[in-house]
Structure formats: structure tokens, C-alpha cells
Amino acid sequence: MAAARRAPGVALLLAVLLPLVATPSRAATPARAASTAAFQLHGDVYPTGHYYVTMNIGNPAKPYFLDVDTGSDLTWLQCDAPCQSCNKVPHPLYRPAQNRLIPCADSLCTALHSGLGSNKKCPSPKQCDYQIKYTDSASSQGVLITDNFSLPLSKSSNIRPSLTFGCGYDQQVGKNGAVQAVTDGLLGLGRGSVSLLSQLKQQGVTKNVLGHCLSTNGGGFLFFGDDIVPTSRVTWVPMSRSTSGNYYSPGSGTLQFDRRSLGVKPMEVVFDSGSTYTYFTAQPYQAVVSAIKGGLSKSLKQVSDPELPLCWKGQKAFKSVFDVKKEFKPLSLSFANGKNAVMEIPPENYLVVTKNGNACLGILDGTAPKLSFNVIGDITMQDQMVIYDNEKAQIGWVRGPCTRSAKSILSSFP
Structure with a gap:
């Protein structure tokens, strides 16, 4: 079960008998034209x-x-x-x-x-x-x-x-x-x-x-299915074989802050919708924290908040990320695998405003869950369609509002 801060799981197996009578039955489904x-x-x-x-x-x-x-x-x-x-x-x-x-x-x-x-x-x-x-x-x-x-x-x-x-x-x-x-x-x-x-x-x-x-x-x-995958504007990157497991990975990305390199060596990244937040290993995490702190105005003060480890308060409580995003600079990841394909990470894709009205960093230190790789979680994938195409072994993303209903999507098919 994906908990609120879950990162990709390492699993082990234990055999325990279940008190059910076994008469296995799995009905075959007839082949049909693939749909969505x-x-x-x-x-x-x-x-x-x-x-x-x-x-x-x-x-x-x-x-x-x-x-x-x-x-x-x-x-x-x-x-x-x-x-x-x-x-x-x-x-x-x-x-x-x-x-x-x-x-x-x-x-x-x-x-x-x-x-x-x-x-x-x-x-x-x-x-x-x-x-x-x-x-x-x-x-x-x-x-x-x-x-x-x-x-x-x-x-x-x-x-x-x-x-x-x-x-x-x-x-x-x-x-x-x-x-x-x-x-x-x-x-x-x-x-x-x-x-x-x-x-x-x-x-x-x-x-x-x-x-x-x-x-x-x-x-x-x-x-x-692939019926609603956009035919243009999608940034595509070949899927990389993750060294850490069978995860969806676009390979190694170079981290930038405000369009300038943070000087961190290229970092292996996996996409995980089961992780609420984004997790970086020690070096990129420290580099991001230093860069963000160095770019903040004096109107923001670091404050303790039980919701997340690193938070700031303003002169009055923030109601949403959009109240405070102008105070923060964008991050980005550039993937060499995809001819320098870039994933933009604006402040709304790495900040959370808590119930206490503070702006908190939604990028967490991956050393606590002992991660050897970097996880792009839900916070960073918001407001973009992310596509995992196992047929063509590629991962894509395109920015856009995610408010369409499933019914309207299905009814828009030819």
C-alpha cells in the first residue's frame, strides 16, 4: 500500500497458507481489437x-x-x-x-x-x-x-x-x-x-x-491503451533499464536550478505514481536545498512545520502554492537519452502549502528510506500527462490541465 510518503518498494516473499479451498479457475478472455x-x-x-x-x-x-x-x-x-x-x-x-x-x-x-x-x-x-x-x-x-x-x-x-x-x-x-x-x-x-x-x-x-x-x-x-496519447508536443525519452529494479526510468538526468546547472553529476531517475513526494539522494538533495535557500527573499522565514521537514512562512499565511510561487525559481531535469529532453519543474511541482499556511519543500531526502536512486513522485508529475509506452519502450510527458473527466475522454474517441 502506498503510504503518504512512499517511495518505490523493495519486496521479499514469505509463504503462508490461506484458509481457502482451491479449485482454480481463470476464464480465458477472447482476443479482441485493442481498445482504451x-x-x-x-x-x-x-x-x-x-x-x-x-x-x-x-x-x-x-x-x-x-x-x-x-x-x-x-x-x-x-x-x-x-x-x-x-x-x-x-x-x-x-x-x-x-x-x-x-x-x-x-x-x-x-x-x-x-x-x-x-x-x-x-x-x-x-x-x-x-x-x-x-x-x-x-x-x-x-x-x-x-x-x-x-x-x-x-x-x-x-x-x-x-x-x-x-x-x-x-x-x-x-x-x-x-x-x-x-x-x-x-x-x-x-x-x-x-x-x-x-x-x-x-x-x-x-x-x-x-x-x-x-x-x-x-x-x-x-x-x-494508446487512443488518447497526443500525436504532438509530447517530450519522449527512451525507457532505460533501471539499475535498481524493474521501474519506469527515463535514464539519467542533469539537474538545473533557474536554468543553471547545479554541478551535480547526472542522476538516475525513476517515475513512481505511488510516491506522493519526490525523493533525491544526498548530493542532489543538498544542492537543491542550498540553491533554493540562496534564492529566497527576506520576506520568507524558515519555520518548523509537522507536515514536512523544510518549510517557510510569509508575512501572512499562504492559501495555495500560487500565492508563493513567484518567490521560488524553477528546477528542471535534462535527459541525455532523449536528445536533451527536458522536464520542467516549476515551484508548484515541488512545493506544498500546508494547513498551517506555510510553504514546504515537497522534495525529500532519499537517504532516510535508503534509496540509491532518485524518485519523481506525484508532486512533480502534477498537471502534465505522463505516458508509459511499453509497446515502444518510451516515456513521455506533456503539460496541460488534468481536469477532464474520464467520460469526456471516452466520448471524444472517433
């Missing part, structure tokens, strides 16, 4: 700390809020199987049918275990157990199952492919695992074969293309 599915997003960077989508799952279909996470592969729901440890969630716990277990020999089980760096065997051939731990100490333990997901498509009203996901019956979120969760589970949209996106491609439902548009005002939209 679009969804409305909810949530925000602050104070929610999550962007999430409503997915209708099961038969009859019931709604669940899933945290949109491009930094991990496995989709999972908190699950009454029965539940050993679950958080308080927005909807009643998902209840799996008896015949929905994925057996250990299934290729997706093998892929999941391999992706989590585990060589453990399943304790029972009838089911596929998993345990994932994320870098913010959140975790999910459960078993793989299959069920129908209702997808609103551009070329037909709705289809219900059978997809594999995790039934999580032991979750730990926050310090004691008893906190109220914003979401019912997590939507894993990474590059692995167990990712929902990869499964939809495998079944011929959509192309292996994903895009999200996160609004500064909260909400936005998410899509699977």
Missing part, C-alpha cells in the same frame, strides 16, 4: 497523499478504491479470507469465491516470486502465496486469486476480463497497522507480467500503454 479504458482519479498530493481510482471488481461488481502505483507490479485488495490483520478501509472487505485461487504452478505466480527476488517454493501447490514489503515499512501478505474487473472501454460500453491480483489478508500500514486507510488496496501498474496492464495486453484488451494526469486541484484521469 479511461478512469476518473480522486485524491491529491496534500493532504490525502494518494491519487486513487475506483475499480469495480467481482460478480456482482463492487467498488473499491485502489492506489495508483507505477512503482510496483502486484495489484491487491484487503481481503476477508478471513483477514488476520486489515486496516479500516472505505468499503467492506473483498470476499473471494472458493474457486478463484491461482495455483503455484501458474506462470504469473512464478513471475511474481521471481520479481520479488524469492526462490521460495509454495507450501501448497494449490495456491500462490506472497508477501510484499515496501520501503515505508508498509506490507501486504496474501495469496493470488482471479476475478472480473469492469472496464469502461472506448470501443464498447464495458467488458469484464478475468484478472489475477492479490487477496491480502495481513496488511501493515503506518506504525501499528491499525490506521484508517484512504484506499482498499493498490493498483500495480509496473512493467512485470503480473501487472494489470501486462495482463490486459496479454488478453488483447488494451495495448501495453498507460497514462495518468494528476491535477494540482485534486483528481485527474488514468488510461490504459
Whole structure:
């Protein structure tokens, strides 16, 4: 589960038996012309700390809020199987049918275990157990199952492919695992074969293309497929094979502040919608903090705020980032992979105004979660469409408002 400051997860696997009777059944979905599915997003960077989508799952279909996470592969729901440890969630716990277990020999089980760096065997051939731990100490333990997901498509009203996901019956979120969760589970949209996106491609439902548009005002939209990818103005960078895992990476970027180099060596970057904030490793983080502090006017005073580590107050409380952005200079990342493609990071893409009326830096020190790479999180991806094109192995972004509704997007198709 992506917590409010989650960075990409490092996972390990633990096998635990689930008290379900296994008579596996995964209905094949007939091949069809690939289409596009679009969804409305909810949530925000602050104070929610999550962007999430409503997915209708099961038969009859019931709604669940899933945290949109491009930094991990496995989709999972908190699950009454029965539940050993679950958080308080927005909807009643998902209840799996008896015949929905994925057996250990299934290729997706093998892929999941391999992706989590585990060589453990399943304790029972009838089911596929998993345990994932994320870098913010959140975790999910459960078993793989299959069920129908209702997808609103551009070329037909709705289809219900059978997809594999995790039934999580032991979750730990926050310090004691008893906190109220914003979401019912997590939507894993990474590059692995167990990712929902990869499964939809495998079944011929959509192309292996994903895009999200996160609004500064909260909400936005998410899509699977390539029908609404703009044909112009997109900055494209070839996907790089991240040295730190199977993440979406545009490779190494050179950091600039106010169009001048900060003198930091090129830094490996990954895009992770499951991370609320952006994380830099020690050297670029210190360089950014020094540059920002050095460019501020005397009207801003550094102040302590429980919400984030580095904050400033003005002569009166700020109501939004747009009240204070003129006091700060833009950052940018230039990627050599994409013929010096540039991602602009204006102040509204790295600042948060807290409930206390202070302006705080939404770029955090990655040494605390022990990151060896740099994470571009939700705050920096706001108000631009970010596209992960696994068909052409490229990542793109284009600035624009993210306030369109999923319905208007689908109705605009030819």
C-alpha cells in the first residue's frame, strides 16, 4: 500500500497458507481489437497523499478504491479470507469465491516470486502465496486469486476480463497497522507480467500503454491503451533499464536550478505514481536545498512545520502554492537519452502549502528510506500527462490541465 510518503518498494516473499479451498479457475478472455479504458482519479498530493481510482471488481461488481502505483507490479485488495490483520478501509472487505485461487504452478505466480527476488517454493501447490514489503515499512501478505474487473472501454460500453491480483489478508500500514486507510488496496501498474496492464495486453484488451494526469486541484484521469496519447508536443525519452529494479526510468538526468546547472553529476531517475513526494539522494538533495535557500527573499522565514521537514512562512499565511510561487525559481531535469529532453519543474511541482499556511519543500531526502536512486513522485508529475509506452519502450510527458473527466475522454474517441 502506498503510504503518504512512499517511495518505490523493495519486496521479499514469505509463504503462508490461506484458509481457502482451491479449485482454480481463470476464464480465458477472447482476443479482441485493442481498445482504451479511461478512469476518473480522486485524491491529491496534500493532504490525502494518494491519487486513487475506483475499480469495480467481482460478480456482482463492487467498488473499491485502489492506489495508483507505477512503482510496483502486484495489484491487491484487503481481503476477508478471513483477514488476520486489515486496516479500516472505505468499503467492506473483498470476499473471494472458493474457486478463484491461482495455483503455484501458474506462470504469473512464478513471475511474481521471481520479481520479488524469492526462490521460495509454495507450501501448497494449490495456491500462490506472497508477501510484499515496501520501503515505508508498509506490507501486504496474501495469496493470488482471479476475478472480473469492469472496464469502461472506448470501443464498447464495458467488458469484464478475468484478472489475477492479490487477496491480502495481513496488511501493515503506518506504525501499528491499525490506521484508517484512504484506499482498499493498490493498483500495480509496473512493467512485470503480473501487472494489470501486462495482463490486459496479454488478453488483447488494451495495448501495453498507460497514462495518468494528476491535477494540482485534486483528481485527474488514468488510461490504459494508446487512443488518447497526443500525436504532438509530447517530450519522449527512451525507457532505460533501471539499475535498481524493474521501474519506469527515463535514464539519467542533469539537474538545473533557474536554468543553471547545479554541478551535480547526472542522476538516475525513476517515475513512481505511488510516491506522493519526490525523493533525491544526498548530493542532489543538498544542492537543491542550498540553491533554493540562496534564492529566497527576506520576506520568507524558515519555520518548523509537522507536515514536512523544510518549510517557510510569509508575512501572512499562504492559501495555495500560487500565492508563493513567484518567490521560488524553477528546477528542471535534462535527459541525455532523449536528445536533451527536458522536464520542467516549476515551484508548484515541488512545493506544498500546508494547513498551517506555510510553504514546504515537497522534495525529500532519499537517504532516510535508503534509496540509491532518485524518485519523481506525484508532486512533480502534477498537471502534465505522463505516458508509459511499453509497446515502444518510451516515456513521455506533456503539460496541460488534468481536469477532464474520464467520460469526456471516452466520448471524444472517433
